[in-house]
Structure formats: structure tokens, C-alpha cells
Amino acid sequence: xxxxxxxxxxxxxxxxxxxxxxxxxxxxxxxxxxxxxxxxxxxxxxxxxxxxxxxxxxxxxxxxxxxxxxxxxxxxxxxxxxxxxxxxxxxxxxxxxxxxxxxxxxxxxxxxxxxxxxxxxxxxxxxxxxxxxxxxxxxxxxxxxxxxxxxxxxxxxxxxxxxxxxxxxxxxxxxxxxxxxxxxxxxxxxxxxxxxxxxxxxxxxxxxxxxxxxxxxxxxxxxxxxxxxxxxxxxxxxxxxxxxxxxxxxxxxxxxxxxxxxxxxxxxxxxxxxxxxxxxxxxxxxxxxxxxxxxxxxxxxxxxxxxxxxxxxxxxxxxxxxxxxxxxxxxxxxxxxxxxxxxxxxxxxxxxxxxxxxxxxxxxxxxxxxxxxxxxxxxxxxxxxxxxxxxxxxxxxxxxxxxxxxxxxxxxxxxxxxxxxxxxxxxxxxxxxxxxxxxxxxxxxxxxxxxxxxxxxxxxxxxxxxxxxxxxxxxxxxxxxxxxxxxx
Numbered sequence: 001x002x003x004x005x006x007x008x009x010x011x012x013x014x015x016x017x018x019x020x021x022x023x024x025x026x027x028x029x030x031x032x033x034x035x036x037x038x039x040x041x042x043x044x045x046x047x048x049x050x051x052x053x054x055x056x057x058x059x060x061x062x063x064x065x066x067x068x069x070x071x072x073x074x075x076x077x078x079x080x081x082x083x084x085x086x087x088x089x090x091x092x093x094x095x096x097x098x099x100x101x102x103x104x105x106x107x108x109x110x111x112x113x114x115x116x117x118x119x120x121x122x123x124x125x126x127x128x129x130x131x132x133x134x135x136x137x138x139x140x141x142x143x144x145x146x147x148x149x150x151x152x153x154x155x156x157x158x159x160x161x162x163x164x165x166x167x168x169x170x171x172x173x174x175x176x177x178x179x180x181x182x183x184x185x186x187x188x189x190x191x192x193x194x195x196x197x198x199x200x201x202x203x204x205x206x207x208x209x210x211x212x213x214x215x216x217x218x219x220x221x222x223x224x225x226x227x228x229x230x231x232x233x234x235x236x237x238x239x240x241x242x243x244x245x246x247x248x249x250x251x252x253x254x255x256x257x258x259x260x261x262x263x264x265x266x267x268x269x270x271x272x273x274x275x276x277x278x279x280x281x282x283x284x285x286x287x288x289x290x291x292x293x294x295x296x297x298x299x300x301x302x303x304x305x306x307x308x309x310x311x312x313x314x315x316x317x318x319x320x321x322x323x324x325x326x327x328x329x330x331x332x333x334x335x336x337x338x339x340x341x342x343x344x345x346x347x348x349x350x351x352x353x354x355x356x357x358x359x360x361x362x363x364x365x366x367x368x369x370x371x372x373x374x375x376x377x378x379x380x381x382x383x384x385x386x387x388x389x390x391x392x393x394x395x396x397x398x399x400x401x402x403x404x405x406x407x408x409x410x411x412x413x414x415x416x417x418x419x420x421x422x423x424x425x426x427x428x429x430x431x432x433x434x435x436x437x438x439x440x441x442x443x444x445x446x447x448x449x450x451x452x453x454x455x456x457x458x459x460x461x462x463x464x465x466x467x468x469x470x471x472x473x474x475x476x477x478x479x480x481x482x483x484x485x486x487x488x
Contacts, residue, residue, distance in 0.1 A: 382432075
């Protein structure tokens with residue numbers, strides 16, 4: 001009889017480009033998103049959750065650096081239809097706005113928070129699944145909607161404690177379209193070149209002017225040897241485009257004047273400059289100065305569906321890269337106007353504008369600025385000294401929870417008390433509650449202040465440590481009130 005081949009054990013490893021999130025990370029994300037949601041709600045935006053799966057047809061072909069609708073997304077065929085995990089939160093909103101257009105108010109203001117997936121090459125800090133937090137207004141052509149998004153984004157950063165450490169940069173794709181007309185690539189026959197130009201400018205911060213010029217010309221080979229085909233522009237055409245990215249001046253008015261010079265007689269370009277002027281005036285009237293929001297022609301956003309104003313939020317404080325070199329933290333949010341996205345479904349133009357916050361990057365920024373307490377406290381742990389008295393111990397845990405104190409009963413093997421204390425350390429517990437036979441008879445418990453004990457153990461001699469206050473006795477009925485006082 002043939003020997004049955006033993007099935008190999010699966011490897012316990014995270015798939016490439018994905019990661020796991022544990023307790024403190026998840027809690028921090030929830031805290032941050034709650035702050036953002038409060039600001040969005042304050043501005044009158046309603047929450048929306050959409051399916052993680054959309055049809056490829058509904059998602060459309062809008063991912064940068066891809067040529068086919070189902071490239072860059074995780075897609076599969078089902079009953080003749082192609083389905084895919086959403087790659088952002090905007091394309092699903094367009095589908096919702098079209099599907100429920102008779103039921104939703106117009107304008108419709110919504111925010112959403114959740115994961116998105118991109119089937120792209122992973123790298124350091126670049127994952128295939130990540131969180132986005134979006135806010136959009138669908139159904140308003142007014143530049144007041146765009147100004148409001150920028151103001152709201154600024155308020156988010158202020159609420160998160162990042163005041164003085166960010167700038168929101170605003171531009172308009174119509175201005176760039178006007179510049180491309182001047183450069184001779186404004187016609188419909190140059191659509192492919194314009195797409196490459198957009199993506200090239202969007203990489204200006206990362207690649208520098210030389211890298212962008214390479215992409216505007218024949219193309220560029222990166223450090224790994226991968227070659228990206230360029231737009232094929234002449235050096236003169238590239239000069240016009242690069243001149244646009246460097247058009248920012250000391251004041252918003254001077255920047256707008258320089259842009260008017262660059263777009264010349266272009267109607268679309270002039271329209272974009274007028275829209276930027278409106279946005280600047282609206283923001284100034286609300287008290288948002290150039291220390292928070294500025295006009296910057298280098299912002300274009302890489303996605304192909306933007307049709308007007310675009311904006312990007314950049315954190316300006318310095319961090320060290322993987323080689324120990326100082327650099328600015330960089331972009332954590334971006335968005336813009338996309339008036340044609342809903343039209344794909346309805347045939348009718350529906351104006352829309354919105355912003356997306358990169359949740360993981362913003363969390364990393366808050367960590368870098370020390371906005372979170374490292375090693376946030378875990379639960380109070382009630383230890384088990386006598387297995388026959390589990391009900392008594394569980395009653396203590398219940399009393400602590402009723403007082404809104406995070407607490408748990410040790411559920412492992414209680415035979416080795418040292419292991420219980422090791423568990424407390426792994427849980428980052430602030431206190432361990434101990435009640436043996438003697439304490440039970442007297443109606444008290446011993447409480448170990450684990451944080452204070454660890455600190456004093458590093459500073460005191462053994463004789464001094466024995467008299468330190470890191471362990472104290474308290475009556476069972478006073479346990480919750482005593483811990484509440486010490487936890488605050």
C-alpha cells in the first residue's frame with residue numbers, strides 16, 4: 001500500500017505587503033479616527049460604510065502607473081463579472097452617489113474610514129493594505145466646498161496637536177491643463193502623455209527635478225533597475241512643465257500672477273486660476289492664513305480623475321530616514337475635485353470634491369511627535385492564589401469593571417505565581433491584585449504597583465526596595481476607589 005504523503009504544515013507568516021496590528025496600535029488608530037470623526041461631524045458630514053468589494057467596471061481605471069482596469073487591484077472573475085477589492089474610498093462613493101441619487105440629499109456630505117487594497121510592489125513603509133479616512137461633498141460646484149475641505153483638514157491637524165507642524169498646499173488641475181496646452185500637449189491625441197506628465201510631477205518631492213525631467217522625456221530607471229517609460233516630451237516642452245512646478249512665490253497673489261503669465265491665453269488655465277483665487281479669498285475670510293494653507297503649483301495629485309482644485313497636506317517637522325539622514329515627514333493627506341466621476345454612471349455631470357487621509361502615515365507622524373503615550377497601560381490583573389476561590393476573584397474583576405476600570409482575571413495555570421507576574425508584564429498591567437488565604441480572612445487584598453515597582457527597582461537597593469510603597473494593602477470594598485484614584 002502506497003504511503004500517504006504527509007501534508008506540510010502551513011507557514012505562520014504574514015503575506016508579503018501586509019502586516020498585523022496589535023492592541024496598542026489598534027487603540028491608537030481608534031483614538032485618532034474618533035478625533036477626526038468629531039471634526040467631520042462638526043462640519044455636518046455623515047458617516048458612510050461601503051462594501052470592500054466593487055465591480056472592476058465600477059472602480060474604473062484610475063490607479064496611477066497601471067494600464068489595464070484590473071491591474072493594480074486584487075481582482076477575480078465571478079459568473080462572468082470581474083470583482084475587485086476597492087483601491088480607494090472615492091470610486092465606491094461615486095457608485096453610491098449614482099445608485100442612491102434619488103434618496104440622498106444634494107449636496108451629499110459624507111465621511112468614511114476603512115481599509116483599501118492595492119496590488120502594487122511593496123516596500124519599506126509601503127503596504128498593500130492600508131487605512132484611509134475620507135470626507136467628500138457630492139453635488140456642489142461651488143469653490144466654497146473645496147475651501148471647506150481645506151479648512152476642515154486644517155482643523156483636524158490642530159485637533160490632533162499638530163499645529164505649526166503642517167501646511168496644506170492647494171493647486172488646480174485646470175491650471176496645469178492650461179500649461180500643457182502652452183507646451184503643445186493639450187489635445188485629445190496627447191491624453192497618454194498628459195497622464196505620464198501628471199504622475200511625473202506628483203513624484204517631484206521624491207525624485208527631484210532631474211527625476212521628473214527624465215520621466216517627462218524618454219523615461220527613468222530606478223535603483224532596482226525597473227524602467228518607467230516617459231512622456232517623450234522635448235527639452236523645450238519639459239522646460240514649460242518644470243517652470244510651472246516652480247511658480248510658487250512669496251505670497252498667494254504673486255503666485256497667481258505668475259501662473260497667469262504661464263497659461264497665457266489658455267481659457268481652461270485662466271478658469272483654474274480664477275477658482276484658486278476664490279478659494280484663497282474664502283479661506284482668508286475664515287482666518288486660515290498662509291501659515292496653514294498656501295497656493296503651491298507643484299501639487300498635482302497622481303490619480304487621473306481630478307478635474308479642478310487639488311490639495312495635499314504635508315507635515316513639516318523633521319525625522320530621520322532609514323540611513324539616519326534628516327528629512328521632512330512629508331504628505332499624509334490629499335484630495336481634490338472630481339466632477340466627472342459620478343458622470344460615468346449617470347451620464348449627467350455631478351460635481352464633487354473631497355480629501356483622503358492616509359491613516360497609517362498620520363499615526364506614524366503622531367508617534368514621531370510623541371502624541372501617544374508609549375506602551376499604553378494594559379488592564380489591572382487579578383491574580384489567582386486559590387483555584388477554589390475563582391468566583392471571589394471574578395467578583396473583584398466585575399466590581400472594577402463597574403467602576404470603569406479595565407480589568408481581567410488571570411486565566412492561565414495559576415500554579416506558578418511568578419508566571420502570573422510575567423503575564424502582567426506582557427500585558428503592561430499597571431497593577432496586580434493578590435489575595436491569599438490570610439488576606440481573604442481579613443477582607444483585604446495586596447496590590448502591586450507594577451510601574452512604580454519597576455521604576456524603583458532600577459533606582460533603589462534591595463533593602464530600600466523592601467520598604468518602598470510599590471505594594472500596598474487595601475480593603476476589598478475600597479479596591480475600586482483606591483485604584484481609580486491611583487490610575488488618574
